[in-house]
Amino acid sequence: MTTVIPFSQALRERTWSDHGRSEGAGFMHDLMSGKGTQDDYTALVAQHWFVYEALEAAAQRFVDDDTAAAFIEPALTRLPAIEADLEHLIGPDWREQIEPTPQVVAYCDRIREIADEGWAGGFIAHHYTRYLGDLSGGQAIKRLMQRHFGFDTNGVLFYIFDDIADPREFKENYREQLDAAGWDAAESDRVIDEVVRAYAYNTALFDDLEKAKAGAVA
């Protein structure tokens, strides 16, 4: 008898090494270990603004999609929290002070391309990579940023999901929804490949910020 593993498990297993590359990026490692500065953290929040602006605009495109609609949940929406964090970290003119790194431009273009194609599986791949990460490692990032930079809630609102009482339960439900998507083997592979791509963009984002830092000191 062959055991068919749930899609969510296959997804996690086949992308966990990509997760490790993102998590282990030097820029992130420095921030977590306390070697990074508050300006480094602000640079990261600024890149998040571009990514979530693209992702949450794409969500609008899929609200009526049979498969994607189940994942789109107002409690996840991050853009207002990021904007409040940027206002706190940079000031009221934050929008004129930030620009996307080259890899973030490519990342956002890819999300927009998927939205234009109307590919629900691709959208879900990007949705999963960001929001499940924010509800997982994001919670550890929040605690460390609070410790390193003295934030209470302002500055780390991005990581605070006021309307999600139990992130663990939320993630379990999310995985059940992934398993219920009903993708065939070919589409499942395509979605997993897109998650690999999403992780690569996130790793590249950190690498861009690392390079910008090196350039600033040189």
Ligand code: HEM
């Ligand atoms: C310092 C950086 C990071 C740390 C410490 C970290 C840590 C973790 C941990 C401990 C989990 C497992 C949680 C659980 O089993 O419920 C997790 C899951 C996850 N992380 Fe990260 N992470 C980091 C960065 C990232 C990044 C940059 C991304 C992508 C943008 C990401 C995306 C995810 C996703 C999608 C999951 C859910 C995997 C699944 O259960 O299917 N993480 N992370």
